[in-house]
Structure formats: C-alpha cells, structure tokens
Amino acid sequence: MAERLNEILSELSGRGFRLTRIRRGVVELFITNALPLSALEVISMLGQSITTFNKTTVYRELAFLKEHGVIKEIQFPHERAKRYELATGEHHHHLICLKCRKVEEIELEGDLEEQEKKILRSRGFHVTNHSLEFLGICQTCRWQA
Amino acid sequence: MAERLNEILSELSGRGFRLTRIRRGVVELFITNALPLSALEVISMLGQSITTFNKTTVYRELAFLKEHGVIKEIQFPHERAKRYELATGEHHHHLICLKCRKVEEIELEGDLEEQEKKILRSRGFHVTNHSLEFLGICQTCRWQA
DNA sequence: CTAGTTGCAAACATTTTGCCACTAG
DNA sequence: CTAGTGGCAAAATGTTTGCAACTAG
Numbered sequence: 126m127a128e129r130l131n132e133i134l135s136e137l138s139g140r141g142f143r144l145t146r147i148r149r150g151v152v153e154l155f156i157t158n159a160l161p162l163s164a165l166e167v168i169s170m171l172g173q174s175i176t177t178f179n180k181t182t183v184y185r186e187l188a189f190l191k192e193h194g195v196i197k198e199i200q201f202p203h204e205r206a207k208r209y210e211l212a213t214g215e216h217h218h219h220l221i222c223l224k225c226r227k228v229e230e231i232e233l234e235g236d237l238e239e240q241e242k243k244i245l246r247s248r249g250f251h252v253t254n255h256s257l258e259f260l261g262i263c264q265t266c267r268w269q270a
Numbered sequence: 271m272a273e274r275l276n277e278i279l280s281e282l283s284g285r286g287f288r289l290t291r292i293r294r295g296v297v298e299l300f301i302t303n304a305l306p307l308s309a310l311e312v313i314s315m316l317g318q319s320i321t322t323f324n325k326t327t328v329y330r331e332l333a334f335l336k337e338h339g340v341i342k343e344i345q346f347p348h349e350r351a352k353r354y355e356l357a358t359g360e361h362h363h364h365l366i367c368l369k370c371r372k373v374e375e376i377e378l379e380g381d382l383e384e385q386e387k388k389i390l391r392s393r394g395f396h397v398t399n400h401s402l403e404f405l406g407i408c409q410t411c412r413w414q415a
Numbered sequence: 416c417t418a419g420t421t422g423c424a425a426a427c428a429t430t431t432t433g434c435c436a437c438t439a440g
Numbered sequence: 441c442t443a444g445t446g447g448c449a450a451a452a453t454g455t456t457t458g459c460a461a462c463t464a465g
Contacts, residue, residue, distance in 0.1 A: 420461105428456095435448095439443100
C-alpha cells in the first residue's frame with residue numbers, strides 16, 4: 126500500500142512534477158479506496174486530513190492524475206457526477222446495487238475482446254475502449270423483504 | 271413512422287394523459303431520430319417547429335416519457351449531458367467515434383445474458399440492466415490520415 | 416529562481432424546484 | 441370543471457476558467 130504510493134509519487138516526481146500536500150493526499154485516497162470516488166467525495170474525505178484547500182485544486186488534481194495515467198474516469202449510468210479510480214492493473218467492471226448503492230468490482234473472463242474484433246471486421250470500427258456497468262440488486266438487498 | 275407516433279400517443283392518451291404540443295413534438299423527434307438526443311438537442315430541434323415553449327417543460331416531458339417507458343436514458347461515458355432514445359424493440363449498444371463523435375447502433379448476439387447468469391450464481395447479485403458503450407475510431411475516420 | 420501549483424471569485428452547463436396560471440378533454 | 445401541463449425565475453449541482461499569488465525543488 127505504502128510502496129504503491131511511493132511508486133506513483135516518485136514516478137511523477139521523476140517526470141518533473143511536484144509532490145504537494147494535495148497530490149499526496151489525493152493519490153493516497155485512491156490507493157486506500159478501491160471503489161470509484163467522485164470529486165465531491167474526494168473533497169470531503171480530504172477535508173478530514175488536510176485543513177485548508179480549495180475544491181478547484183482537487184478538480185485540477187483529478188484532471189492531472191487522469192492526464193498522467195494514475196487514475197481513470199468512470200461515468201456510472203445512474204449518477205450525474207463522474208467518478209475516478211486507480212488506473213491499476215486489470216480491466217474490470219462494476220456491479221451497482223440500485224437499492225443500497227453499493228458498488229462491487231467484477232472481472233469478466235475474456236471480457237469483450239471477441240466482440241470487439243467482430244465489430245472491427247463487420248463495421249470497420251476500431252474499438253479502443255468500452256464502458257460496461259451492471260445495475261441490479263445485490264445479495265444483501267435480495268435477502269431483505 | 272406515423273403509425274408508431276399514433277400508437278404511442280394513443281397509448282398515453284388511453285392512460286389518461288393529455289396530448290399537448292410539446293408531447294407530440296418530443297415523441298415525434300424521437301421517432302424520426304434513431305440516435306440518442308440530449309435535452310438541449312431536443313430543445314433546439316423543437317424550436318424549429320414550435321414557436322414558444324420553455325425548456326423546463328422539455329425536461330419535464332423527458333422525465334415523463336422516461337417514467338412511462340416511451341424513451342430510455344443513456345449516459346455516454348465521454349459526455350456530460352444525459353441522452354434519450356426511443357425505448358423501442360431490441361436491446362442494443364452504441365459505437366461512439368472519439369474523433370468525429372458519430373454514434374452508430376449495434377446489437378450483440380447473445381448480449382451479456384450468459385455473463386449475467388454467472389454473476390447471479392457466483393455473487394448472488396441479480397443484474398436487471400447494464401450499460402455498455404464502445405468507444406473508438408469509426409471507419410471513415412480511420413481512412414483519413 | 417521559475418515552472419508548477421494554488422486560491423478565490425466568478426462563470427458555466429445541465430438540471431431541478433416552487434408556485435401560480437393555463438388548458439385539454 | 442379539474443387534473444394534468446406549462447411558464448418563469450430562481451436554485452441546485454457539478455465543473456471550469458482567468459488571473460494573480462505562492463512554493464517545491
């Protein structure tokens with residue numbers, strides 16, 4: 126966890142960017158929270174450890190981290206605000222419970238590679254990326270009457 | 271086309287709702303435009319046939335039509351505003367060109383039923399819905415240098 | 416030092432609300 | 441008539457911008 130943080134920070138530092146309070150704080154938040162956070166959540170969570178900072182800075186930091194491949198942006202279909210999560214490792218999707226709003230991660234075997242190849246063959250459209258989220262009712266909520 | 275319009279309108283009328291200028295206009299727009307429209311697009315397109323109306327009314331009409339299953343809401347991952355399209359027939363997805371912003375519809379054979387069953391079995395999460403959009407470069411844009 | 420970063424205030428884009436007036440059926 | 445609709449102004453929400461001031465390295 127801590128080594129992941131240093132890894133990211135020293136990478137950024139090596140590229141000539143500064144390591145500021147907010148930068149450290151935001152990256153740390155994403156490392157300790159696997160699930161996607163909205164800008165507003167980041168702002169409120171950050172407020173618990175850093176006393177004064179401006180929301181603009183956070184928006185700019187999110188843009189910066191996205192730009193430099195540290196985090197990626199996600200748009201959930203049932204929400205207005207964008208979310209962000211660490212751009213780490215394997216490609217995954219989300220299960221979103223419409224009742225309790227809980228979010229789980231899920232990986233699909235083979236994912237959509239086959240489909241995307243088909244799309245290229247049949248339409249000449251080269252898929253570089255896709256967004257896929259599942260909406261439904263989680264196990265806990267199904268148990269409840 | 272026209273019969274589809276009457277079908278929808280008389281269905282709504284039968285359920286006790288009124289057929290107003292805006293309602294007719296908005297439904298007609300969705301019937302003649304296969305691809306998803308944003309509220310702002312609806313407002314501007316509507317302006318070409320109806321002289322005076324308020325944007326609030328359009329937002330309310332979109333909420334109404336969604337509520338009553340006439341249209342469905344889509345959130346594209348690269349855009350801010352929500353989009354809407356006729357909730358007609360078969361489930362499909364979209365190919366979104368990141369260069370020219372063109373949107374094409376696509377149907378996937380078998381879709382994700384199998385995956386969703388797996389999710390239920392392995393996690394107890396009951397998927398009721400999913401969102402899937404493909405981002406990439408369309409054939410036309412690939413041809414261009 | 417100086418480029419990268421921050422704060423502040425204000426603008427922006429999209430959508431929602433309250434409240435009262437209006438009209439389709 | 442009267443519930444369903446519409447208009448207007450204002451608020452709410454989430455995000456971006458311009459610009460001057462500040463600071464990490």
